[in-house]
Amino acid sequence: MSHPANPPGFLLANLDKVRHWAQTRSMFTVTFGLACCAIEMMATGAGHYDLARFGMEVFRASPRQADLMIVAGRVSQKMAPVLRQVYDQMPEPKWVISMGACASTGGMFNNYALVQGVDQIVPVDIYIPGCPPGPQSLMHGILTLHDKIMSGEIAH
Amino acid sequence: MTDDQVVEVQEEETPPRTLPDQAVLRAVAEQFDDIEWILSSGQDVFILPKDLVLDVVQAAKDAGFELLADLTVTDYFRGRSPRFELVINLLSMQHRLRLRLRAPVPVDDVQVPSVVGVYPGANFYEREAFDLFGLVFDGHPDLTRILMPDEWEGHPLRKDFGMGSVPVQFKDSHQVQ
Amino acid sequence: MTDQKRRDKRNVDVWLTGTEEPGWLVDSTDEGAQKMAAHETAGRLLDQEGLVVGDDRVLDEDVAPEDELMIINMGPQHPSTHGVLRLNIELEGEIIRRSKPIIGYLHTGMEKTGEELTWLQGPTNVTRMDYLAPFHNELAYSLAVEKLLGIDLPPRALAIRILMTELNRVSSHLVALATNGMDIGALSMMLYGFRDRERILAFFEKTTGLRMNHNYIRPGGVAADLPPDWQDDIEFILDKVPPRILEYEDLLKANPIWMGRTLDVGVITLEECLAYSVTGPTLRAAGSGWDLRKAFPYSGIENYHFEVPVGERGDVYDRYRVRVEEIWQSLSIVKQAAESMPEGDYKTDDRKVAPPPRARIDESMEALIHHFKIYTEGFQVPEGEVYVAIESPRGELGAYLVSDGGSRPLRMHMRTPSFANLQGLPVMMADSLIADTVATIASLDPVLGDVDR
Ligand code: SF4
Numbered sequence: 131m132s133h134p135a136n137p138p139g140f141l142l143a144n145l146d147k148v149r150h151w152a153q154t155r156s157m158f159t160v161t162f163g164l165a166c167c168a169i170e171m172m173a174t175g176a177g178h179y180d181l182a183r184f185g186m187e188v189f190r191a192s193p194r195q196a197d198l199m200i201v202a203g204r205v206s207q208k209m210a211p212v213l214r215q216v217y218d219q220m221p222e223p224k225w226v227i228s229m230g231a232c233a234s235t236g237g238m239f240n241n242y243a244l245v246q247g248v249d250q251i252v253p254v255d256i257y258i259p260g261c262p263p264g265p266q267s268l269m270h271g272i273l274t275l276h277d278k279i280m281s282g283e284i285a286h
Numbered sequence: 287m288t289d290d291q292v293v294e295v296q297e298e299e300t301p302p303r304t305l306p307d308q309a310v311l312r313a314v315a316e317q318f319d320d321i322e323w324i325l326s327s328g329q330d331v332f333i334l335p336k337d338l339v340l341d342v343v344q345a346a347k348d349a350g351f352e353l354l355a356d357l358t359v360t361d362y363f364r365g366r367s368p369r370f371e372l373v374i375n376l377l378s379m380q381h382r383l384r385l386r387l388r389a390p391v392p393v394d395d396v397q398v399p400s401v402v403g404v405y406p407g408a409n410f411y412e413r414e415a416f417d418l419f420g421l422v423f424d425g426h427p428d429l430t431r432i433l434m435p436d437e438w439e440g441h442p443l444r445k446d447f448g449m450g451s452v453p454v455q456f457k458d459s460h461q462v463q
Numbered sequence: 464m465t466d467q468k469r470r471d472k473r474n475v476d477v478w479l480t481g482t483e484e485p486g487w488l489v490d491s492t493d494e495g496a497q498k499m500a501a502h503e504t505a506g507r508l509l510d511q512e513g514l515v516v517g518d519d520r521v522l523d524e525d526v527a528p529e530d531e532l533m534i535i536n537m538g539p540q541h542p543s544t545h546g547v548l549r550l551n552i553e554l555e556g557e558i559i560r561r562s563k564p565i566i567g568y569l570h571t572g573m574e575k576t577g578e579e580l581t582w583l584q585g586p587t588n589v590t591r592m593d594y595l596a597p598f599h600n601e602l603a604y605s606l607a608v609e610k611l612l613g614i615d616l617p618p619r620a621l622a623i624r625i626l627m628t629e630l631n632r633v634s635s636h637l638v639a640l641a642t643n644g645m646d647i648g649a650l651s652m653m654l655y656g657f658r659d660r661e662r663i664l665a666f667f668e669k670t671t672g673l674r675m676n677h678n679y680i681r682p683g684g685v686a687a688d689l690p691p692d693w694q695d696d697i698e699f700i701l702d703k704v705p706p707r708i709l710e711y712e713d714l715l716k717a718n719p720i721w722m723g724r725t726l727d728v729g730v731i732t733l734e735e736c737l738a739y740s741v742t743g744p745t746l747r748a749a750g751s752g753w754d755l756r757k758a759f760p761y762s763g764i765e766n767y768h769f770e771v772p773v774g775e776r777g778d779v780y781d782r783y784r785v786r787v788e789e790i791w792q793s794l795s796i797v798k799q800a801a802e803s804m805p806e807g808d809y810k811t812d813d814r815k816v817a818p819p820p821r822a823r824i825d826e827s828m829e830a831l832i833h834h835f836k837i838y839t840e841g842f843q844v845p846e847g848e849v850y851v852a853i854e855s856p857r858g859e860l861g862a863y864l865v866s867d868g869g870s871r872p873l874r875m876h877m878r879t880p881s882f883a884n885l886q887g888l889p890v891m892m893a894d895s896l897i898a899d900t901v902a903t904i905a906s907l908d909p910v911l912g913d914v915d916r
Contacts, residue, residue: 161542165569165912166594166675168546169638173664176641176657191542206915208435209539209547209568216540238587242442242450243434243572262675327610327849352737355852356878360865365873373863375850375878379753386850407740410886418574433567433915443575450572 146282153197153223154276156185160196160220162213164203167230167262171202174265184272193219198275199252200268204232205245217252225284227271228254231261255284310381314345329386336372336389340399343374346385347404351376354401355384357411359391359419363445369393370419374401391421400426418443531555539568543646543901546911548885550900557897562889566882569915577875581841582608585875587678589862592877593913594675595638598624598631599855601680603877606761607851607862608682611844614813618805620684621763626697626800627670627679628762628853629793633704634663635856636786636793640711643783643905647724649715659707666696683817684810697801701794708790715783725780729891729903732777739890740883743858744785745907749777755854767796779899779906786908789856816842841870850878857881857908881913 163171175181175189190196193216205213217226228248231237234257236246248254255278258271278284311330315321321342322333334342356375363369368390376385391398400423401408412423413432420441423429431438440447538549547568553561577588589604590597602624609616637656644652664674669690671677679686690696715721731741733749746753754771756764772788774781810817818837819830836842846868852861858880865874884907891903 162540164547165571166591169594169675173657173661177654178658178661189542204569204571206568206570207438208433208570212539212568236452238591239571239573239576240449240451241572241575242447243570243575246452264674327847329850353742354740355859356850356861356863356876358863358876358878360848360874362873365867373848375861375863377859379751379758382758384759384850405740406738407883407886410882414882431567433570435567442572449575449579 147280150280150282154279157198157225157272157276158188158190158196159186159198159200160193160216161189161191162199162201162216164201164205164209165232167202167233170262170265171200171229171268174268179265179269181269181272184269184276186272193217194221196220197223198225198227200227200229201233201248201252201254202229204237204239205248205251206243207245210245210251213248214251225255225275225279226252227256227258227275229258229268229271230263231259234259237261310349310378310383311385314342314349314385317345318342326386329384331386331388333388333390336391336398339372339374339387339389340401340404342387343376343401343404346376346387349378350380351378351383351385353377353379354405354407354411357401357408357415359415359421359443361419361443361445366390367392370396370421372398372415372421396421397424398422399424402426417441420444532560537900539565544904545642545909548904548909548911548914550888552892552897552900554897559892559895559897559900562892564885564888566885566911566914569911571912571916573916574875574877578872581870582682582844582872583837583841585872586681589875589877590676590678591912592879592916593855593857593860593881593910595635595910596631596856596860597676598628598680599853599860600877601678602628602762603851603853603855603860603862604864604875605680605682606853607849607864608844610849610851611847611864611866612682612816613845614683614811614816616684616811617808618763619807620809620811622800622804623685623689623809624680624762625764625767626797626804627667627685629796629800630663630666630700632793632856633790633797634660634667636790637663639786639856639905639908640783643779643902643908644715644721646901646905647721649718649721652711652715655707655711659704662700662703666693666700669693669696681810683813684808688809689804694801697797701798701801705791705794708787712787722780724899724902725783725906726778727776728779728899729895729906730776730778731887731891735890736777736887739886741858741887743854743856743880743884744782744789745777745884745887746858747772748774748781748785750775755852755859759852761851761853764796767799769793769796779902782906843868843870844872848874852878855880857910857913858884877916879913879916881909881911882916885909885914 173179175187181187197220199217199220201213228234232239232244233248236244240246245251256271256275258267260267315323315332318338320335320338324331324333332342354374355377358373360371360373361369362371370391370393372389372391374387389398398421400412402412403425410432412426413429415421416423416429417431417433418441434442533554535552535554536549537552538544539547549565549568551563551565552559573588573592577585580588585604586601589600592600637660641653641656667677668674671679731745731749733751736746736749750773752771752773757771769792772785774785814833818834823830824834844866846866848865850861850863852859859878860880861878863876863878864872867873888904888907892900
C-alpha cells in the first residue's frame with residue numbers, strides 16, 4: 131500500500147465505485163414467481179445451488195424492500211397490471227431480469243392470453259434464454275447484471 | 287370346463303366389478319326416451335338434448351355416479367350443425383365406471399341448465415365454459431369470467447375468435463413493404 | 464362504453480405503446496364482478512373494505528353481524544400462495560367466514576395453442592401445465608392419442624413410462640413437503656426437499672435433456688431410450704433418498720410446532736371432497752382408497768405391487784402423511800420397474816406414428832419419407848373423441864381429445880386436478896383461523912399452471 135495516491139491507513143475509491151459495489155453485493159429480490167421458471171428460481175435459491183453465495187438468498191415478499199425483480203415465467207394479460215404495479219412499488223434504483231422464453235418473448239405461446247414479452251410493460255435489463263433456464267443460466271444472468279452495474283453500463 | 291376355471295382365476299385377480307357394468311347405465315338410460323347410447327373409442331357415451339342435461343345428471347347421481355370429473359365444451363364450428371357440444375364426464379367409484387354425456391348446443395341458443403345444484407364441483411367448470419365458450423348456464427349462482435379479465439370481450443376458445451398471435455419480428459430483418 | 468371500460472381500453476393502449484402514466488394501474492387491478500358476492504345486508508361493508516377505520520358505527524349496539532366482517536385480499540403476488548393464486552377472505556375477527564379463490568392470473572391459452580400443434584407436438588404444450596409433474600401431463604395426453612389411434616406399445620416403453628412417472632411423483636411430493644414446511648415456518652424443509660429433488664432431476668436431465676418440461680413421453684412410446692448406465696443412477700437415487708425421508712419424518716413429527724399447526728387444521732370430509740370433485744391425496748386423506756392406478760390401471764401399472772395409503776381425519780397432517788407414504792410406495796414401484804425392465808424397443812414400430820430410427824434414414828427412401836411426413840405434416844388420427852385419466856400427484860389428470868381425422872386435434876382439453884381441488888379450499892378454510900390459511904393452501908398443493916392452463 132505504498133502507492134502515493136493511497137497513503138497507508140486510508141482506502142480511497144471513486145464514490146461511484148463504492149456505490150456500485152454496495153448495490154451489487156447484497157441485492158434483494160422480490161418474489162415474482164409465475165410459472166415453471168419460478169420452480170427453477172426456487173431451486174436456485176435452495177440448498178443445492180445456493181444463491182446465498184452471491185448475497186442474494188433473501189427473496190423479499192414486499193416490493194418496497196427489494197431492488198431486483200426476476201420475472202420468472204409467463205405473464206398473462208390478467209397479470210400484467212399487477213406486475214406493473216409491483217414494479218412501480220419498488221424503490222429506485224431497481225433492475226429487472228426477464229427469466230425464460232415466456233417472459234422475454236412469449237415463448238411457445240403466441241396467443242391471445244399472454245403478453246408477448248414483459249418488456250412491453252416494464253424495462254428489462256437482462257434477458258435469460260431457455261425454457262426453463264437452468265439454475266446455472268439464472269446465476270449467469272445475475273452475475274452479468276452485477277458486472278454491468280459494477281462497470282457502470284447500467285446506470286440508475 | 288378349463289375355460290371356466292381360467293375365467294374364475296382372472297376374476298379373483300382383477301378388482302371386483304359390479305357385473306354387468308351395463309346395468310347401472312341401462313337404469314339411467316331407460317328413464318329417458320331421448321338418450322342415444324353409443325360407444326366412442328370403447329367408452330360409454332350418452333347423447334342427449336340439452337334440456338335434459340339436468341335430469342339425466344340427477345338420475346346418474348342417484349344411480350351411483352358420485353363425482354363430476356369434468357365439464358367442458360367442444361366447438362365444431364362449421365363441422366357440425368348444432369355448433370357446440372357440452373361434454374360432462376361422470377365417475378362412479380362404487381361401480382368403477384365412467385359415463386360421458388354429450389349435449390349439442392346451437393350457437394343461437396346457448397342457454398343450458400346448470401348442474402351446480404347436483405354437483406357443487408361443477409361451479410368452476412361452468413364458469414370456465416362460460417368464459418371461454420360463452421355458454422350460459424341457467425341457475426348458476428355466480429356466472430362470471432374465471433380465467434380472463436372481467437373486461438375481456440369475446441370468448442377466446444371459440445374457433446372464430448382467432449389465435450390472437452402477434453407476428454414475430456426480428457431486429458435486422460428486411461422490412462416487408 | 465362505461466367509464467370503467469374506457470379507462471381499461473386506454474390502459475391496454477398504454478401497455479402496448481410503452482408510455483407510462485402513473486396512477487392508472489391501481490384502478491385497473493380492481494376485479495369488479497369477480498369479487499365475492501355481497502351480503503344482502505352489507506350496505507356498509509364496503510366502508511371497511513376500503514380501510515375506512517374510526518367510524519363509530521362499528522360500536523353501535525344494533526349492528527348486523529355482517530357489518531363486523533372485513534374482507535381482505537391475499538395475492539396474486541404473495542409468497543405463500545404457491546404462485547399467483549388470489550383469495551378474497553371474509554374475516555370476523557380472526558376467524559375466516561367465507562373465502563373465494565380468484566384464478567386466471569396464469570392463463571396461458573394452452574388449449575387454444577394445442578389446436579394449432581400436431582399430435583406429436585402436443586406433449587410439448589401440455590408438459591408445461593403442471594410443471595411439477597410434467598411426465599404425468601405427457602402421459603395422459605399420449606395415452607389419449609394412442610387410444611384414438613388404437614395402437615399398442617412394446618413392454619419396454621410401458622415400463623419406462625412407469626419408471627419416469629413414479630420418479631416424478633416422488634420429486635413432486637418432495638416439493639410439496641418443502642413448500643408445506645416453508646409456509647409453516649420449517650424453513651429447513653425447503654432446503655432439504657429441493658436438495659433431494661435435485662438428485663431425481665439430475666437423472667431426468669440425463670435421460671431427457673431437460674430438468675423440467677421434458678417432452679419425453681410422446682404418442683407411440685418415449686422419445687429416447689434410457690441412458691447406458693441408468694441402473695446405477697436409479698440405484699444411487701434409491702440409496703440416497705429413503706434415509707433422507709426418514710430423517711425428514713423425524714424432523715417434522717418430533718416437532719411440536721409442526722404437529723400443532725397441522726393436526727385438525729383445514730379439515731375436509733369425504734362427502735365434501737366428492738361434492739367438489741376433489742381428488743388425489745386430499746381425497747385419500749379424507750378416507751377414500753380411490754386411486755386411478757388401482758381402479759383404471761394404465762401403462763401396465765397393474766403389474767407392480769404397491770399400496771394406497773388412506774388417511775382418516777382429512778386434515779393437513781393426514782395429507783402430509785399420505786404424501787410421505789406415497790413417496791415410499793412410488794420408490795418401491797421404481798425399484799420394481801428397474802429390476803424388471805424388459806429389453807426391446809422403446810417406441811412402437813408403427814412407422815405411420817413413430818419416426819424411424821435415425822440410422823434407417825440414410826439407407827431407406829421410405830424411412831426418409833415417413834420421417835419427413837411425421838415432422839412436417841404430422842400423422843393423422845381417426846375421427847373420434849376420448850377421455851383418458853391417470854393419477855397425477857395432485858389427483859385425476861384427464862385428457863379429453865376430439866379428432867376430426869386431421870393431423871391436429873379439433874379440441875384439446877385437459878382435466879387438471881388442481882383446478883377442481885381449489886374448489887375445496889373455501890370448505891377447508893371456513894371457520895378456521897386466518898393463520899392456518901397458508902398451511903391449508905400448502906397442503907392442497909395446487910400448481911397454478913395446472914389451475915389456469
Ligand atoms: S419459459 Fe418455459 S419454463 Fe419458463 S415459464 Fe415459459 S414455458 Fe415455463
